[in-house]
Amino acid sequence: MTIVNIHEAKTQLSRYVDQAAAGEEIIIARSGKPVARLVALQSPDQPRPLGLGAGRFQMPEHFDHLAQAEIEAMFPGPQE
Template sequence: MLTINIHEAKTQLSRYVDQAAAGEEIVIARAGKPVARLVALAPKAIKPRPLGLGAGRFTMPENFDTFGREEIADMFYSAQAED
């Protein structure tokens, strides 16, 4: 645990914040008496999203994998024919 005075904390704040984020505990003192503690925040727990939230909200066309096949092929092959 590192103890620093307020003036040093103000002038080197970024450095001490980085140290605290890395897991070090820093005590800030005024006139040699501890007044504050700088520590890293606990990471926020991320809840997994439940599956199936979109069930029943939309339908997939039966021809989804072949939809627009001819138009897409025309776009590719007509561009080659123009060259």
């Protein structure tokens, strides 16, 4: 963890952003007192874990056949 004052953070922002992106935590201080923390954001490219919605909803048992008659009516069979 690196602690820097606001003036230094302003003049070296790109450097500290690169360090934070690499996983380091940067503390920004005013008059020696910590006021902010610069950390990397979670990468959006990481796959989300499976099972986040478990137990929140249920699929109807006949889901594959919902509105089956209406769908079949839109596509008539072979002409005789």
